[in-house]
Amino acid sequence: MVPARPPSALTAGQGTAPRPRGGIVSGYVFRVLREQLGLTQDSLAEEFRVSADTIAGWESGRRALTAVPVGQMLVYRHRLMRLGSAPALLLSLERAMEADVLLASALDEDDPGGDSPLGAWVMQRHLVEVLAWPLNGVAPAPVNALPTPPRPRRGPVPDGPELPATDRRRFFSRMRRTAEQARGRDEFLLRRQALYLSGYDDEADTADWLAHQQRTERPDDWLTAWLNSRSVAAVAARQGDRDRMEHFIGSTLTGDDAGEAANLNYWAYWIGEAPHIQLSDDFIGAPVPGPWSGDRLMEHLVRGLTPRHGFFDLNTHTLWTLLAARPNLLRGGTQAGRALRDRLPVLLDDRELSARARRELDGIRYAIRLSEA
Structure with a gap:
C-alpha cells in the first residue's frame, strides 16, 4: 500500500495563519491583458477609476479579482473590450477567475469532500489548462x-502565476485526501477529477500512489471501469510512460465499438465541441458519438501528432476513429486537413512508430487520397 503524503504543519491546522483567498491566476492574466494593451498600471487605473495600488494588488494576487462584485467586474470587462482587448484573453480571464476559486477551495477548506466544486461538473480542457x-x-x-x-x-x-511551495504541497495533499475519501457513484466524478489533478504532482511517489488508488476502486459498471482505465493511462502518458497508454488502446478501445464511441465522446467534450457543460460522466457512455461536428477535435488531434509525446498513440488512434466516423472532415480542403496531409510522409518515415500507429496513419493517408479523388 502506498500511504498518503503526511500533512505538513500548514495542513494539520496547528499554528496556521489565516490565509486570504488568492487570485494569482486571474491576477497574472489581468496583467497580461494590460500589457497587451500597452498600458501602465497608472493609465489602466485611470480608465477603471480606481487607484494604481488596486491594479497592482489585482495583478499580484494580493487583492483577489474574484472578490470584485459581479456587476462591477462586468463593467471592467466592457471597458477592456472598448480598449481593444483580445476576446480570447478575456475568456481566459474568466477561466482564470474560476481556476482561482477552485485553487482557493482546495487550499482553504478544512475538509474538502462532497461539497467540493471539483465534483460539480465535468471540467474541460480550457479550464484545466488554466488551473494547471x-x-x-x-x-x-x-x-x-x-x-x-x-x-x-x-x-x-x-513567466506565469506562481504558487508558493507550501501552497503547492497543500494543494496536492488536499487532492490526495479528496480522492481517498470520495467513494461511491455519487462522488465518482469528484474522485476522478481529484485523481487527474493529482497527476500534476512531480513527487517521486505520485505514479505509485495513483496506481494504488485505481486498484482500490472496484468499478461496478462498464463506464466507471473505462474511465478508470483511461485515467491511469493518461497520467502515465503525461509522466512519459507510454506502455500503459498502449495497453489502454489495445485492450479497451481497439475492436470495442462502445469503447471507441466513449473515447470520441470524451475527447469532443474535453476540447469544447459540446454545446453545454455536463454534470456527470454519463454522456461519455452514449453508444454513438454525439451531434458535434468534429472540426475542432480534428484540429486538436492533428496538432498533437508529435511522435515522442506520451499521447501520440492515443491521438493517432482517436484521429483514425474520428475520420472513420466523420469522413466529411477530409472534404473541403480545411487547414487541419492540409496540415495532416503534409505531415503524414514525415510521420510515416519515423522508424520508432508502433505497428498500430503505422497501420492507422497508413489508413488515414488512404482516406485522404479517396477524399481528393
Whole structure:
C-alpha cells in the first residue's frame, strides 16, 4: 500500500495563519491583458477609476479579482473590450477567475469532500489548462501564442502565476485526501477529477500512489471501469510512460465499438465541441458519438501528432476513429486537413512508430487520397 503524503504543519491546522483567498491566476492574466494593451498600471487605473495600488494588488494576487462584485467586474470587462482587448484573453480571464476559486477551495477548506466544486461538473480542457498553469508552468494556448507586449517590462517578471511551495504541497495533499475519501457513484466524478489533478504532482511517489488508488476502486459498471482505465493511462502518458497508454488502446478501445464511441465522446467534450457543460460522466457512455461536428477535435488531434509525446498513440488512434466516423472532415480542403496531409510522409518515415500507429496513419493517408479523388 502506498500511504498518503503526511500533512505538513500548514495542513494539520496547528499554528496556521489565516490565509486570504488568492487570485494569482486571474491576477497574472489581468496583467497580461494590460500589457497587451500597452498600458501602465497608472493609465489602466485611470480608465477603471480606481487607484494604481488596486491594479497592482489585482495583478499580484494580493487583492483577489474574484472578490470584485459581479456587476462591477462586468463593467471592467466592457471597458477592456472598448480598449481593444483580445476576446480570447478575456475568456481566459474568466477561466482564470474560476481556476482561482477552485485553487482557493482546495487550499482553504478544512475538509474538502462532497461539497467540493471539483465534483460539480465535468471540467474541460480550457479550464484545466488554466488551473494547471501554476502547477506545471505550461501557459494555456491563448496566452502562449501572444506577441511581445508593446511596452517593455521593467525588472524581473515571472513567466506565469506562481504558487508558493507550501501552497503547492497543500494543494496536492488536499487532492490526495479528496480522492481517498470520495467513494461511491455519487462522488465518482469528484474522485476522478481529484485523481487527474493529482497527476500534476512531480513527487517521486505520485505514479505509485495513483496506481494504488485505481486498484482500490472496484468499478461496478462498464463506464466507471473505462474511465478508470483511461485515467491511469493518461497520467502515465503525461509522466512519459507510454506502455500503459498502449495497453489502454489495445485492450479497451481497439475492436470495442462502445469503447471507441466513449473515447470520441470524451475527447469532443474535453476540447469544447459540446454545446453545454455536463454534470456527470454519463454522456461519455452514449453508444454513438454525439451531434458535434468534429472540426475542432480534428484540429486538436492533428496538432498533437508529435511522435515522442506520451499521447501520440492515443491521438493517432482517436484521429483514425474520428475520420472513420466523420469522413466529411477530409472534404473541403480545411487547414487541419492540409496540415495532416503534409505531415503524414514525415510521420510515416519515423522508424520508432508502433505497428498500430503505422497501420492507422497508413489508413488515414488512404482516406485522404479517396477524399481528393
